[in-house]
Amino acid sequence: MDMDELPAKEFPKGPVIIGLVVIILIAVTCWVIKEKKQDAEKQVALQSLDQELTTDEAAVKAERQKVEEMTRSLEDLRAQIQNGQKKASKEIIDQFNKAAAEQRAEREKFVQMADQYNQKVAKYQELEK
Numbered sequence: 001m002d003m004d005e006l007p008a009k010e011f012p013k014g015p016v017i018i019g020l021v022v023i024i025l026i027a028v029t030c031w032v033i034k035e036k037k038q039d040a041e042k043q044v045a046l047q048s049l050d051q052e053l054t055t056d057e058a059a060v061k062a063e064r065q066k067v068e069e070m071t072r073s074l075e076d077l078r079a080q081i082q083n084g085q086k087k088a089s090k091e092i093i094d095q096f097n098k099a100a101a102e103q104r105a106e107r108e109k110f111v112q113m114a115d116q117y118n119q120k121v122a123k124y125q126e127l128e129k
Helices: 013-082 090-128
Strands: none
């Protein structure tokens, strides 16, 4: 027998297949760990945002009630002036204008608070997805 006639050695496929399986298992394990970590971080963010929303909701409701009370008081004063119950003196008119300015400022504050609250709600809903 010549050297040319010796059977060619086959490439060992077993270790290559085992190596590929191990690499795939490591990749899947890393992916699962990463997903679990992201989910845990997402849950922490949701809990924190939920607490903020609870606090903000109470503040928005309180501000709305304050604006409503100021509006009622302002309307009562306007009605008293228009009905002649209070004489439309410079002092009363100044009082009315001051109350109206305060009411507008509080209403603007309420609008800003409500907008911020709504943005947080949207963020919360986005995180829930």
